[in-house]
Every structure is written in structure tokens, then in C-alpha cells.
Amino acid sequence: xxxxxxxxxxxxxxxxxxxxxxxxxxxxxxxxxxxxxxxxxxxxxxxxxxxxxxxxxxxxxxxxxxxxxxxxxxxxxxxxxxxxxxxxxxxxxxxxxxxxxxxxxxxxxxxxxxxxxxxxxxxxxxxxxxxxxxxxxxxxxxxxxxxxxxxxxxxxxxxxxxxxxxxxxxxxxxxxxxxxxxxxxxxxxx
Amino acid sequence: xxxxxxxxxxxxxxxxxxxxxxxxxxxxxxxxxxxxxxxxxxxxxxxxxxxxxxxxxxxxxxxxxxxxxxxxxxxxxxxxxxxxxxxxxxxxxxxxxxxxxxxxxxxxxxxxxxxxxxxxxxxxxxxxxxxxxxxxxxxxxxxxxxxxxxxxxxxxxxxxxxxxxxxxxxxxxxxxxxxxxxxxxxxxxxxxxxxxxxxxxxxxxxxxxxxxxxxxxxxxxxxxxxxxxxxxxxxxxxxxxxxxxxxxxxxxxxxxxxxxxxxxxxxxxxxx
Amino acid sequence: xxxxxxxxxxxxxxxxxxxxxxxxxxxxxxxxxxxxxxxxxxxxxxxxxxxxxxxxxxxxxxxxxxxxxxxxxxxxxxxxxxxxxxxxxxxxxxxxxxxxxxxxxxxxxxxxxxxxxxxxxxxxxxxxxxxxxxxxxxxxxxxxxxxxxxxxxxxxxxxxxxxxxxxxxxxxxxxxxxxxxxxxxxxxxxxxxxxxxxxxxxxxxxxxxxxxxxxxxxxxxxxxxxxxxxxxxxxxxxxxxxxxxxxxxxxxxxxxxxxxxxxxxxxxxxxxxxxxxxxxxxxxxxxxxxxxxxxxxxxxxxxxxxxxxxxxxxxxxxxxxxxxxxxxxxxxxxxxxxxxxxxxxxxxxxxxxxxxxxxxxxxxxxxxxxxxxxxxxxxxxxxxxxxxxxxxxxxxxxxxxxxxxxxxxxxxxxxxxxxxxxxxxxxxxxxxxxx
Numbered sequence: 001x002x003x004x005x006x007x008x009x010x011x012x013x014x015x016x017x018x019x020x021x022x023x024x025x026x027x028x029x030x031x032x033x034x035x036x037x038x039x040x041x042x043x044x045x046x047x048x049x050x051x052x053x054x055x056x057x058x059x060x061x062x063x064x065x066x067x068x069x070x071x072x073x074x075x076x077x078x079x080x081x082x083x084x085x086x087x088x089x090x091x092x093x094x095x096x097x098x099x100x101x102x103x104x105x106x107x108x109x110x111x112x113x114x115x116x117x118x119x120x121x122x123x124x125x126x127x128x129x130x131x132x133x134x135x136x137x138x139x140x141x142x143x144x145x146x147x148x149x150x151x152x153x154x155x156x157x158x159x160x161x162x163x164x165x166x167x168x169x170x171x172x173x174x175x176x177x178x179x180x181x182x183x184x185x186x187x188x189x190x
Numbered sequence: 191x192x193x194x195x196x197x198x199x200x201x202x203x204x205x206x207x208x209x210x211x212x213x214x215x216x217x218x219x220x221x222x223x224x225x226x227x228x229x230x231x232x233x234x235x236x237x238x239x240x241x242x243x244x245x246x247x248x249x250x251x252x253x254x255x256x257x258x259x260x261x262x263x264x265x266x267x268x269x270x271x272x273x274x275x276x277x278x279x280x281x282x283x284x285x286x287x288x289x290x291x292x293x294x295x296x297x298x299x300x301x302x303x304x305x306x307x308x309x310x311x312x313x314x315x316x317x318x319x320x321x322x323x324x325x326x327x328x329x330x331x332x333x334x335x336x337x338x339x340x341x342x343x344x345x346x347x348x349x350x351x352x353x354x355x356x357x358x359x360x361x362x363x364x365x366x367x368x369x370x371x372x373x374x375x376x377x378x379x380x381x382x383x384x385x386x387x388x389x390x391x392x393x394x395x396x397x398x399x400x401x402x403x404x405x406x407x408x409x410x411x412x413x414x415x416x417x418x419x420x421x422x423x424x425x426x427x428x429x430x431x432x433x434x435x436x437x438x439x440x441x442x443x444x445x446x447x448x449x450x451x452x453x454x455x456x457x458x459x460x461x462x
Numbered sequence: 463x464x465x466x467x468x469x470x471x472x473x474x475x476x477x478x479x480x481x482x483x484x485x486x487x488x489x490x491x492x493x494x495x496x497x498x499x500x501x502x503x504x505x506x507x508x509x510x511x512x513x514x515x516x517x518x519x520x521x522x523x524x525x526x527x528x529x530x531x532x533x534x535x536x537x538x539x540x541x542x543x544x545x546x547x548x549x550x551x552x553x554x555x556x557x558x559x560x561x562x563x564x565x566x567x568x569x570x571x572x573x574x575x576x577x578x579x580x581x582x583x584x585x586x587x588x589x590x591x592x593x594x595x596x597x598x599x600x601x602x603x604x605x606x607x608x609x610x611x612x613x614x615x616x617x618x619x620x621x622x623x624x625x626x627x628x629x630x631x632x633x634x635x636x637x638x639x640x641x642x643x644x645x646x647x648x649x650x651x652x653x654x655x656x657x658x659x660x661x662x663x664x665x666x667x668x669x670x671x672x673x674x675x676x677x678x679x680x681x682x683x684x685x686x687x688x689x690x691x692x693x694x695x696x697x698x699x700x701x702x703x704x705x706x707x708x709x710x711x712x713x714x715x716x717x718x719x720x721x722x723x724x725x726x727x728x729x730x731x732x733x734x735x736x737x738x739x740x741x742x743x744x745x746x747x748x749x750x751x752x753x754x755x756x757x758x759x760x761x762x763x764x765x766x767x768x769x770x771x772x773x774x775x776x777x778x779x780x781x782x783x784x785x786x787x788x789x790x791x792x793x794x795x796x797x798x799x800x801x802x803x804x805x806x807x808x809x810x811x812x813x814x815x816x817x818x819x820x821x822x823x824x825x826x827x828x829x830x831x832x833x834x835x836x837x838x839x840x841x842x843x844x845x846x847x848x849x850x851x852x853x854x855x856x857x858x859x860x861x862x863x864x865x866x867x868x869x870x871x872x873x874x875x876x877x878x879x880x881x882x883x884x885x886x887x888x889x890x891x892x893x894x895x896x897x
Contacts, residue, residue, distance in 0.1 A: 027455050028704075031448040031711060038441065045553035049528050054550040058277045058318035192795045193856035200852025203785075206778060207845040210768040211838055218834035245727050273545045333739070336545070340730060341738035383748060424738075427548070427555045434556070435726025442722055446715035453708040460700055461875050462503045 061190035063182075066121065074138040076126060079177065079189050083126035085138045085150070086187075089161060094119055096148065097162035107173045111162040114176050123189065124163045124174035128152040135159060135174070150174065227370040231363050233355075233380040235347035238414060242346070242421050246436070248429040249422050251283040256401050257419025258282060260412050263399050264392050265335065266297075268328075271321040273336035274423050281426055289317050298322040329375060330388030339417070339424045346421050351381040353413035356391040464682065465500045467696040468493070494681060500699035501706055502687035504875050508582075509685065509706075510713035511575040516673065517714055518568035521721075523666050525561040526610075533613065535659035537652045540615035541740040559729040565607055566732045567721050569755035572600065581814055583802030584686040590794040595676040597790045599669055604756070604787075606665040609658040611753055612650070616737030621750050623650035623658070629763075632780040649743055689874045690802025691867055698871040749831050757828030758821050758847075759783050764828070765844040767837065782844070789851050796851060799859035801867065809862040813854050820846045 052060075062079045064086055069075050074087035089097070097111040111119055126134050135150035135157070136142040145151030147160035147167070157168030164173040179189040241250040258279070261271070276293035280286060299312035300319050315322065326332050339345030359378040363370060372378045376386040396408045405411065422428075471492040473479040482489055492498045532551050534543040547554035576596070579585055585593035608626055612619045627644050631637040646653030684693060693699055700706075724731070732754055736747045752760050766779035789796075804811040820843045827840040868874035 025455070027448060027451040028708070031445065031452040034441075034445045034448055035711070038445065041441075045556055046524065046528055048552045049554060049557060050531065051552050053532075053546070053552060053554070054277070055275065055318070055546065056550075058275065192792060193798065196789075196792065196796050196852040196856055200848050203782065203848040203852070204845045206768075206770040207765060207841050207848075209770055210766055210775075211841040211845075213768045214834060214838045214841060218838070223834070273542070273549065278549075337738040341735050343735055345735065431555065431559075431726055431729070435722065438722045438726060439719065442715060442719045446712065446719060449708070449712040449715045453712045456704050456708045460503060460705065462505075462700075 061188055064123075064187050064189060065185065066187060067185040071120065073140065076138050079125070083134055084177070084189060085122075085124050085126040085163070085174070087122045087124075087138065087163075089120045089122055091120075093148065093161040097160060097164075100160065100162075100164075106165050106171070109162075109164060109173055114162055114164070114173070116179060116181065118181070121187070122161075122163060123179055123187065124176050126150075127175065128154065128157055128170055129165065129172040129174065130155055130157050130168070130170035227363055227367040228384055230366070231360065231380055231385060232383070233351075235344050235351040235381055236354075238347050238350035238417055240346055240414070240418050240421060242418065242428055246432055248432065250418065252403055252405075253415050253418045254282045254422050255284075256403065256405060256411075257415040257417070257422075259401065260393075260399050260416040261335070261419055264412070265416065266321075266324065268324060268326050268332040268389075270324045270332075270334045271336050271423060272323050272334055273320065274426075275318065275320045276315055277317040278426060282422070286317070293317050293319060296322070298324060332389070335420055335423065337424045339421045341424075345424070346417050348381065349420055350413050350417040352379060352387075353393055353416070354410060355379050355381040465684065465693070465696075465699065467699075468500050469498050469701060471496075471498055494677065495707070496703045497701040499681065499684075499702040500693070500696070501685050501702050502693055502698055502871050503700045503705075504687050504689065504871050505685065505706070505709075506688055507713065508574065508578040509687075510710055511571050511578060513710040514571045514713060514717050515568065515575055517717065518564060518571050519666065519669060519673070521564045522561065522568060523670070525557050525564060526663070526666065528557055529561055530663060533659075535613065535656050537615060537655055537741070540613065540655060544614045556725075559725050562733060563721065563724045563729060565610065566753070566755065567717070567724070568603065569607070571717070572603065573755070576600070577818060580817075581804045581811075582686055582688060583690050583797070583799075583804070585794045586797065586799075586802050587794070588683045589680075589686060591679040591682075592676060593794055594791060595672055595679055597787070599672050599676060600790075601787060602665055602669045602672065606662060606669065607753065607755065609662040609665075611737075612655065612658045613662060614737060615655065615741045617739045617741060617745075617747050618734045618737040618750065620650055620741035620743065621746055622752060623654060625750065626752075627654075629780045629783070632774075632777045634777070650741075651743075686802060687871055688803060688805065689868055689871055690806065691869075691871055691874070694870045694872075751829055754825070754829060757826070758824035759786060759828070761824040761828030761840045762786050762844045762847065764832070764837070765840045767841075782848075786847060789848075793851065793855075796855050797859045798856065799862065799864065801864040806865045806867055807862055808865060810855075810858050813850060813858060816846070817850050820850070 060080055062077060062084065064075075064077050064084070066086065066088070069086060069088045071088050072090045072093075074085060076083045076085060078084070094111065102108045102110055111122075114124075115121060116123075126138060128135050130152065131154065133152050133154035135152040137144035137150035137159075143151045143153075145158035145167075147158050149159040149161045149163050149166075151158055152168065152170065155169050157170035158166050159170075159174060160166050162173075165171070177189055179187050181187050241248060241253065261269075276289055276296070279289045279292060284292070293315040296315045300315045300322055302311050302313045303309075304311065323334075324332075333341075339349060342348040356377055356379050359372050370385075372386050376388055377390060378385060379387045393409045393412050398409070399407050399412055401407050425431075471482070471486075471489040473482045473488070478488060481487070529547065532543060532547045532554065534540060544558065547558050549555075551557075579593065579596070608622065612623045623645075627641050627650070630644060631641045633640060642648060644654075645651070646657065684699075687693075734751065734753075736750075739747075751757070760783075763779045763783040766775050766782055769775050770778060799807060799810065801807055804814050823839065824843045824847065827836050827843065830836060868877065
């Protein structure tokens with residue numbers, strides 16, 4: 001800037017030396033700051049548009065009719081575009097789940113904790129907590145693994161009758177979503 | 191050289207257009223197009239006063255609720271509203287429970303395809319469903335109403351004018367254009383593009399709809415309310431748009447003032 | 463850069479030095495739009511529009527990319543997917559209205575930019591290449607805008623695609639084959655919609671590339687200025703930064719203010735209501751018009767109503783419409799006047815303003831329904847448009863006696879500001895300190 005040139009270009013910096021108009025630079029700083037705030041504000045809608053849209057959120061709850069699911073059977077329903085396993089446990093399966101020493105589990109939870117008041121209704125996401133495959137065992141005839149629950153064929157995770165991880169690479173039990181019974185035979189998930 | 195060629199080409203184009211202009215003027219003089227009934231009798235929509243008008247317009251919830259009632263009881267037999275979902279009705283001030291019941295009670299049921307049997311069965315609508323499509327077997331082609339106020343020039347005024355504009359064909363029209371008699375099965379309406387409309391007058395008498403909120407039900411009121419409702423249906427985000435718009439304009443105004451100050455400040459010693 | 467007094471980038475910290483030795487990008491920016499680019503000190507607000515056009519393109523690209531995350535280019539769902547954006551996507555109405563009105567703002571800005579170039583002779587030597595690249599950008603913009611307008615798949619989208627691809631059917635012998643190839647069918651449908659979407663996404667990046675060339679070519683001679691007189695020395699220029707960055711910042715603020723007013727308070731005012739009616743291949747809207755920025759060219763197309771010397775009117779109209787843009791490529795050689803700025807060209811200046819009015823009238827004619835009066839008016843104004851560039855300009859640039867030019871930019875500036883103080887004007891060409 002101060003190249004010793006006598007031309008007018010550098011002159012506007014000179015007033016800075018006598019200190020007086022320095023506060024006029026406030027304008028530049030303020031304008032740039034406001035522009036910065038605006039630039040950040042405009043990013044909000046650009047990012048928010050990728051969040052689930054209103055029609056996707058509208059499908060965020062699913063009503064399940066339990067009346068046709070008999071003890072020992074299970075059904076798969078779609079919940080937020082993911083499979084939801086709804087299983088009516090037999091007393092034997094409940095007993096087997098209760099028998100397990102919770103402290104020995106990788107993800108310690110009792111069947112009590114994994115159900116909502118009715119111990120025979122085990123409702124979980126049908127998504128393996130390892131890498132997201134759908135475990136087998138909900139439909140009769142499928143391989144339930146050596147613990148009588150679910151078996152994920154992708155990487156060999158085995159779940160017991162309370163859908164808790166017992167063997168294989170999965171870190172967590174099958175996820176239990178929020179749900180509540182709106183009548184003895186209807187449950188609203190989500 | 192370029193310029194010589196350009197002048198030649200230019201002269202050619204001008205000659206061509208002059209010839210075309212001669213044709214235009216000649217036919218306008220010797221064979222002027224006769225006036226048509228539409229030119230003489232088509233009317234510009236009447237203005238309609240709605241809460242959503244103007245730069246700061248918003249919606250009147252109670253009016254939208256009345257409009258929904260008119261749509262349900264009068265329009266929905268023939269006209270779909272397929273871009274609007276039942277869940278959107280919460281914006282009209284209804285609770286989630288009310289919307290759920292409204293959707294379940296809706297006369298046209300949602301279609302459900304069973305991929306195993308290949309059958310399509312009916313099931314009650316849920317809030318997540320869109321207003322089901324109405325299939326109309328009669329004459330005419332009732333348009334979907336979700337976007338009607340945006341799909342016509344001055345949409346709200348047009349809808350209101352059309353609903354209240356039915357009348358007998360003016361005698362003067364028949365006198366000047368004897369061939370322009372309204373065809374059988376159509377109805378005269380000066381606000382419709384070609385004056386003859388397949389839709390029978392939908393609002394024929396006061397009290398046709400009994401408003402739940404006790405508002406006096408007249409044809410004019412019904413038309414206004416359903417216009418307000420359809421304006422909402424076409425642009426439900428209008429109040430948000432106006433609100434954000436005001437904030438953004440204020441912010442940009444501040445930026446303009448500051449940046450103008452900064453600009454003048456930086457240039458203060460430079461003559462330009 | 464060709465100005466010996468241009469400042470050079472000097473990295474201050476060790477880090478910027480390290481960067482500069484490996485990828486001198488900061489140096490490039492410094493020289494292109496930073497303190498290292500000397501710009502005439504007397505530019506008026508019309509010189510803001512280049513930067514504004516760049517900003518408009520950036521807005522279109524950013525909003526377009528996010529819209530493409532929700533849009534579906536399939537005839538069955540395209541219209542619904544746009545409504546889905548408008549109603550259900552978070553802030554979707556804002557993004558779509560910004561994109562739709564952003565296109566209009568882009569054209570407003572570019573038209574002012576073009577007419578600024580016409581008035582101040584910015585197309586003349588040594589800036590012909592800038593002009594040629596600019597016309598190329600304009601053509602690419604028109605193609606992009608047309609294809610973008612097809613995407614919502616409303617009635618105007620569909621019939622716009624039908625009519626515009628119909629231009630190609632005017633070509634003798636192979637016309638129909640070309641049209642069917644363009645559409646991938648006999649009428650616009652999924653195939654056309656998909657390829658238009660693909661190209662609509664691609665072309666803005668091509669435009670951005672040509673803009674880089676446009677700016678590169680600009681930096682060889684430097685910016686023109688309202689006097690049209692060459693820069694003679696350092697006293698004639700100021701560094702781009704902070705002087706023009708500050709001015710462009712203010713210009714951008716005003717641009718955004720107008721843009722936001724449109725977007726938030728009248729978002730559909732420049733669109734056509736028929737495009738809110740889903741595409742229907744069996745029903746043409748009563749009155750079809752393109753978007754407003756094509757109206758003047760549409761009017762030229764419609765003005766050719768009569769066959770001429772065995773050439774069918776349809777072919778003439780299409781040729782004239784394309785010709786009306788392509789002739790701009792020859793502009794630097796049609797105008798032989800050595801004087802750039804119309805401020806010193808008393809005769810050309812009159813014709814320039816007639817041209818502005820002419821194009822406005824053409825636009826009005828192109829946007830309204832046909833009547834004998836408007837067709838005749840369109841024919842007269844179309845004739846003037848061609849006559850202006852092809853006949854008047856070559857002749858006027860020879861015949862006209864320009865007014866005396868100032869000796870330098872600085873002299874012109876001081877004469878204007880200082881109330882034509884003879885002491886200042888006498889110091890022609892030499893460095894003049896301010897006041």
C-alpha cells in the first residue's frame with residue numbers, strides 16, 4: 001500500500017494515523033458481520049431441507065392389530081419403512097428369557113424391561129444392530145438360531161427369545177421402539 | 191466486407207417483414223375478424239375480500255373451517271383435492287383427534303392393493319392419506335381443486351366470481367350472436383373463459399350449507415368461504431412466507447444501509 | 463495482468479507462503495478480484511451487474527442442487543414431486559420460489575449487463591472475446607432456462623417443450639427427424655423430461671466454466687468504463703478490493719432486497735397460472751407464452767407471417783429468431799466507430815435508446831395475445847431490431863461525428879466533480895492528485 005507513491009489511491013488510509021475517523025471502519029465491520037450472519041442464516045434451510053418431510057413424518061406412527069397373532073407366532077409390519085417384529089411369546093419362551101442371568105449379557109436387559117407391561121408381547125425393530133440386515137426367525141419355519149429368538153444370516157448374530165444379543169458381532173439387543181397399548185389388542189408404535 | 195453483407199442481409203429481413211406487415215394490414219382492412227361473443231361478454235373476475243389478500247395476508251381459521259365444510263358438502267362430490275393431506279387440516283385449527291375422525295369418516299375411501307390376491311379394497315382414510323381422487327363419470331371434466339386458485343389468473347377472484355356468476359344468457363348476446371346459444375347441458379357464466387360451463391350452478395340457494403359455527407349461510411358467504419379454503423389448499427404456507435418475508439426484508443434493508451455506508455466510507459477520498 | 467502498477471500478492475505468514483509455493487490460489491484470487499486488479503475509478507452502478515449475474519448463477523446452482531434432491535423427472539410424478547416440495551419438504555416452498563424467481567432475476571441482471579455493454583461499447587476492440595463469450599453464456603442460459611421450465615411438467619412446461627422443439631422441424635428435409643431425436647419420441651414425454659433434467663443440471667456448470675473464460679478475457683485489457691477511454695496510468699484506477707468489493711456488496715444488498723420482495727410477496731407474478739395445471743398431451747392452453755425473458759424473441763418468431771421468395775414463413779420465423787441472437791456475435795465488426803462510449807456518440811446514442819424501447823415493445827407484443835394491431839406492431843419492431851444491428855449500426859458508425867473525448871478517465875472525473883475547473887482539465891493525461 002504505502003509504496004511512497006504520491007497518487008491518491010493510498011491516501012484514504014492516511015486518516016487512520018490521526019485516529020479520528022477510525023470508528024468509521026465500524027461500518028465495514030458491521031456490514032461484513034451482517035453479511036456473515038445472513039450467510040449462516042441461509043444455510044439453515046439448505047440443510048433442513050434434507051430432514052424428513054411432513055409426509056414422511058406423518059407415517060411415523062403405525063397402528064398394529066394384535067388380535068390375530070397367537071402365542072408362539074410373530075408378524076412383521078412396516079414401521080417408518082423398516083420391518084417391525086411383533087411376537088407373541090409362549091410361556092416357555094418367557095420362562096427361558098427370564099432364566100438367563102442378566103449380568104452375563106452383552107447388553108443387560110430383562111424381558112420385563114424390554115416389554116410394556118405385557119410380557120408376552122415382544123415388539124422390536126427387525127434390524128440387526130450389527131450392520132442393519134433383517135434377522136430371520138419371525139416367520140415360522142425360519143432359522144431362529146441356537147437361542148430360539150432371531151438369527152441374522154449376514155454376519156451370524158444370534159438373539160434369544162427376548163431378542164437380546166447372545167452371540168455374534170452385534171453390539172446391542174434388537175431395538176425396542178416407543179409404543180403403547182391403546183386397547184387390549186391394539187398397539188400404537190412411534 | 192462484413193458490414194456490406196450485414197446491410198444486404200438486413201435489407202432482406204426488413205423487406206421480408208415489410209411484406210408480412212403489408213399482409214397483416216391488408217387482411218385487417220379487407221377481411222377484419224368479426225367480434226366474437228366471448229370478446230364482448232366475457233367478464234373480468236370480481237374482486238373478493240379475503241384475509242389472505244395483500245402483502246401481509248394470512249388466513250382466518252374459522253373461515254377456512256367453514257370453507258372446508260362447503261367443499262365437503264358441495265364440491266367434493268365431483269372435485270378432487272389430491273395434493274392436500276388430511277393431516278394438513280390441523281392447520282385449520284382442528285386437533286389431531288378431530289382430523290383422525292374426519293379422515294376416517296370421509297365418504298370416498300382410500301384404496302388398498304393386495305399384491306397377493308391382486309384385489310383392490312377400500313379402507314378408511316388416515317391423517318397421513320391425501321384426499322382421495324374422485325372419479326367423475328358424467329360429462330365435463332371437473333378439475334382437481336388443490337391448485338385452482340394458482341392455476342387461474344387472479345385465482346381467488348375467479349373462483350368466487352364463477353361460483354356467484356351464473357345467470358341466464360343475456361338477450362343482447364343472442365341478438366348479436368344468434369349462433370352462440372348455450373349448448374344443451376351447459377350453463378351460461380360470463381366469468382368462464384368461453385362463457386359456457388359444464389358445471390351446474392353448485393350454490394343455488396341460501397342455507398344450502400348449515401354452518402357449524404352459526405354464521406349466516408348465504409350463497410355469497412358460501413362462495414367466499416370456499417374460495418378462502420381453496421386459497422389455503424393451493425398455498426398453505428402463505429402466512430409463513432409473509433412472516434419470513436418481512437423479517438428477511440428488514441434484515442436486507444439493514445445490510446443495504448450498512449453496506450452503503452461502508453461503500454461511501456471506503457470511497458470517501460476517491461473522486462469518481 | 464497488463465497494468466504495471468498492479469499490486470502483487472505477498473504472502474505474510476509462513477502458512478500462506480507455504481500455500482503460495484504449492485497452489486497459488488490466493489494469488490490468483492488476489493489478482494482477479496482482490497487488491498491486485500486495478501479497475502477504472504469512474505465505473506457507475508451499471509458495472510455492478512457482472513458480479514450480480516455471477517451471484518444469480520450461484521443462487522441458481524445452490525437452490526437447484528437441493529431441489530434436485532426432491533424432484534423426480536418422470537412424467538407420472540414430476541408435477542406431484544414439485545407440489546411435494548412446495549408443501550411437505552422443509553422450507554421447500556422457499557427453495558422452489560427462490561429457484562423460479564432466481565431465474566427471472568438472473569435474466570434481468572444479464573439483460574442490463576448486455577445493454578450496458580451495448581451503450582458503452584464494451585464489445586469493441588480489444589474486448590471482442592469477452593463479448594463473444596458473453597453471447598455464448600447468454601445462449602447457454604436460454605437453453606438452461608427453457609429446459610428448467612419444462613421440469614415442473616405443467617401445461618406450459620409441456621406445450622413449451624412441444625413448441626420449442628417444433629422450431630427444429632422447420633429445418634428442411636431433416637427437421638422432423640431432428641425433432642423426434644431431441645424428444646426421444648413423437649411428443650414430449652418421459653424420455654424428453656429425463657434428458658432435459660440431465661442437461662438442465664449440467665449446463666449451469668458449463669456456464670460457470672464459460673464465465674471463468676469471460677472473466678479471464680476481461681482481465682487481459684481490464685474493465686471498460688463510462689468514458690470508454692483507455693486507462694492511461696495508475697491515477698485512473700483503484701484496486702478492485704476494497705473499492706469495488708464494497709460497491710458490489712452494496713449492489714448485492716439491493717439485488718437481494720428486490721429478489722426477496724419478489725420471492726416472499728409475489729412469487730407467482732412472473733409465472734403463468736397454466737403451469738399449475740398438470741401437463742395434458744391432449745389439450746393445448748388457450749394462450750401459450752414462454753417465460754417473460756423470451757418474449758422479445760417469441761415476438762420476432764411470430765412476426766414472420768408470410769412466405770417470402772419460396773421460403774416458408776415457419777422457417778423464416780425460426781431463422782430470424784435464432785438470427786436475432788446470433789447476429790450479436792458479429793457486433794464487434796458491425797460497429798466500426800473508434801469511439802466506445804455512447805456518451806460521445808450523439809447519433810448512435812439516439813438509436814441505442816430506440817433499440818431499448820424497441821425491445822421492450824417486442825417483449826410486450828411477445829407476451830400478449832395475437833391481434834392484428836399487435837402483429838403489425840411486432841413486425842415493425844422486429845424490422846427495427848434487425849435494421850438497428852445490420853443496417854443502422856454499420857452506417858451510423860461511419861457517418862457519425864463523435865464528440866471530443868476526454869484525455870483520460872481522471873480528467874473526465876475531475877471535470878465532472880470539480881465543476882470543469884480549467885486548472886484540472888489542463889493537466890490532461892498526467893497524474894492528478896485529488897483536490
